[in-house]
Amino acid sequence: MTPRRRFWHVAxxxxxxxxxxxxxxxxxxxxxxxxxxxxxxxxxxxxxxxLRFGWLLPQxxxxxxxxKGGSSMPYYVIGAFGRTGAMALLCLLLWxxxxxxxxxxxxxxxxxxxxxxxxxxxxxxxxxxxDIVARSVPSGQRSRLLSIRFLGGGLLALIVAILADQMIARxxxxxxxxxxxxxxxxxxxxxxxxxxxxxxxxxPPARRAAGRFGDYLKEGRVTFRDDPAFRRFVQAQWCxxxxxxxxxxxxxxxxxxxxxxxxxxxxxxxxxxGALVLNPLWGWWGDRRGKKSLMRAxxxxxxxxxxxxxxxxxxxxxxxxxxLLLFLTFFGLGALANGLTIAVIGLLMEISPDDRRPAYSGYxxxxxxxxxxxxxxxxxLAGLVGLWLVFLLAALAATAQVFLLGRIGRR
Numbered sequence: 001m002t003p004r005r006r007f008w009h010v011a012x013x014x015x016x017x018x019x020x021x022x023x024x025x026x027x028x029x030x031x032x033x034x035x036x037x038x039x040x041x042x043x044x045x046x047x048x049x050x051l052r053f054g055w056l057l058p059q060x061x062x063x064x065x066x067x068k069g070g071s072s073m074p075y076y077v078i079g080a081f082g083r084t085g086a087m088a089l090l091c092l093l094l095w096x097x098x099x100x101x102x103x104x105x106x107x108x109x110x111x112x113x114x115x116x117x118x119x120x121x122x123x124x125x126x127x128x129x130x131d132i133v134a135r136s137v138p139s140g141q142r143s144r145l146l147s148i149r150f151l152g153g154g155l156l157a158l159i160v161a162i163l164a165d166q167m168i169a170r171x172x173x174x175x176x177x178x179x180x181x182x183x184x185x186x187x188x189x190x191x192x193x194x195x196x197x198x199x200x201x202x203x204p205p206a207r208r209a210a211g212r213f214g215d216y217l218k219e220g221r222v223t224f225r226d227d228p229a230f231r232r233f234v235q236a237q238w239c240x241x242x243x244x245x246x247x248x249x250x251x252x253x254x255x256x257x258x259x260x261x262x263x264x265x266x267x268x269x270x271x272x273x274g275a276l277v278l279n280p281l282w283g284w285w286g287d288r289r290g291k292k293s294l295m296r297a298x299x300x301x302x303x304x305x306x307x308x309x310x311x312x313x314x315x316x317x318x319x320x321x322x323x324l325l326l327f328l329t330f331f332g333l334g335a336l337a338n339g340l341t342i343a344v345i346g347l348l349m350e351i352s353p354d355d356r357r358p359a360y361s362g363y364x365x366x367x368x369x370x371x372x373x374x375x376x377x378x379x380x381l382a383g384l385v386g387l388w389l390v391f392l393l394a395a396l397a398a399t400a401q402v403f404l405l406g407r408i409g410r411r
Contacts, residue, residue, distance in 0.1 A: 006136040006198050011148045013195035018153020020187030023160045023180055024087065026051045027333070028268045030115065031248040033177045037108030044248045045379025046112060052244070052372035054119025055126065056365040062127045063362035064216050072128035073200040079124030080192035086118035087185040094178035107174060130361065135201040147283045150338050154276040160187075161272055165265035220363040229351045229408050230360065234367045236404035237344070240299070241371025242397030245378035246306050246390050250333065253309050253387055258322045267330045274334030282339035291346035296405045298339045302398040305329050305336075306391035313388050351408070 024030055026048040035044050066072050093114060097107040137145055160183060167179040224231050254267065286294045308329050312322055352360035378390045 003136070003138070006201070007145065009194055009198035010133055010136055011145055011152070013191045014145075014149035015152035015156060016187050016194065017191035018149060019156035019160050020087075020184045020191060022153070022157035022268065022272060023164065023184035023187065025268055025271070027247045028251055028271065029164065029177070029180060029265075031251045033174070034108060034111060035252060036173060037104045037111060040108075040379070041249070041252070041382040042376065042379035043108060043112065044252065045245075045375040045377070045382070047115065047375070048244060048247050049373045049375040050112065050116050051119045051122075052241075053369050054116060055123040056369035056372065058120060058123035059126045060220075060362040060366040062124055063359070064213055066127055066131065071200065072131040073196070074128075075124055076128035076132065077192075077196060079121050079126075079128070080188075080195065082121035082124070083118050084185055084188040084192055086114055086121055087181055087188055090114045090118070091178050091182040091185055094174045094181060098172065098175040098178060104174075126365070127362070129195075132195075132200055136198070146342060147279060150275065150279045154272055154279065157272045158269055158276075161265050161269035164268065168265055216359075219359070220366070223360070223363055224367065227351075230364070232404055232408045233347065233351060234364060236295075236299075236401050236408070237364075237368040238371040239397045239401035239404060240340075240344075241368065242374050243302050243306075243394050243401065244372060245374040245397070246309075246394035247333075248375055249378060249382060249387055249390050250305070250309065250329065252382075253313070253391070254326050254330075256387075257312050257326060258319045259326060267327075270327050270330045271334035271337075274331035274336075275338045277331075278335035279338050282342050285339075286342050286346050291343055291350055292405065292408060294339065295343040295347050296402060298336055298343050299398055299401040299405055301332070302336055302340075302401075303395050305332055306394040306398070309391045310388060310395070313391075347408075 030047045030051075031044050034047050035041075038044075062075050066075055090111065093107065093110055096102070097110075133145075163183060164180050168176045170176070171179060224234065251267065254263070259267070282294060282298075285297065308325055312325060317325075348361065348364055378393075381389050381393075
């Protein structure tokens with residue numbers, strides 16, 4: 001297959017998956033689903049925690065195994081088709097639960113279980129996807145590839161948001177969410193097929209075979225201790241995980257401030273629109289001013305959404321102003337999510353030595369994974385104290401992240 005065809009296979013697969021994952025967005029669709037099933041803030045906090053932790057943790061093991069085996073595509077196949085199957089099972093669960101009259105709490109518990117399976121299988125995809133894409137697309141075309149993926153995926157996600165809104169309006173709960181997850185499963189299947197069809201490029205020159213897994217982990221500990229830029233970036237990302245503590249609770253705050261959980265598809269559309277509009281800015285900023293500059297700007301901007309929610313909670317402005325600010329907040333959340341992805345991936349690549357880049361990625365993901373369990377703590381705090389404390393801590397964490405990012409590069 002020619003490089004040009006590989007480029008478009010990767011772009012097409014990424015675009016379709018972007019739309020599929022938007023249909024089950026953890027901060028809107030899945031948080032609304034789990035809250036309606038369980039009524040538990042802790043369960044809502046578990047939604048993004050499970051997704052992010054499940055994505056990050058397997059990558060250190062897959063990186064080690066793929067390095068020993070010399071081929072990445074088998075691991076991609078396991079992860080990609082596995083997560084598609086998990087999403088199809090979630091669709092079936094919601095449909096059977098809805099038509100059979102199962103207790104909402106039972107459906108909620110099973111939903112979180114399948115969500116955990118989906119998250120873990122998604123994590124298997126990370127390392128082989130990056131490896132195969134790096135060998136399929138030249139370095140000078142990768143930023144354009146990412147931009148096309150976000151643009152095309154965002155446009156397709158807007159269509160998905162419209163469909164989701166219609167499904168919520170026409171079908172009873174939870175059958176409406178069964179239809180939404182069914183759409184997600186179909187899109188993920190198409191994405192997986194597009195990627196696998198291009199095949200795996202020829203392997204790079206043989207490297208030294210990986211040693212024992214214990215030695216691999218010891219090397220990661222030494223890297224964290226001896227590389228200050230890497231260590232500070234990990235610490236900054238721990239703060240980033242704390243910022244995400246508030247992510248699933250924006251939808252609950254919106255419900256209490258004038259919008260309803262039935263408006264989740266509308267909020268998803270606003271969030272997707274934000275990702276589309278500012279995507280070109282992040283691409284330009286990262287290429288022209290550097291990934292560190294982009295990362296700091298994103299971290300600084302992430303202070304604003306939780307502060308807006310705090311102002312709405314404490315000041316209780318008129319309903320019209322509240323709704324406008326909520327829409328602007330979700331617009332900003334979508335815009336910042338894309339910029340954060342571009343900045344984190346780019347900055348990690350910049351601080352990683354060329355000959356140890358896969359290992360650095362594995363170490364980074366494993367070391368930062370625990371921080372993304374913090375939404376569980378956010379759920380506990382929201383239930384015991386109130387939503388305001390979760391958003392206050394998120395704003396403080398974003399401030400700390402700005403400070404730590406400013407120290408990257410200093411010896």
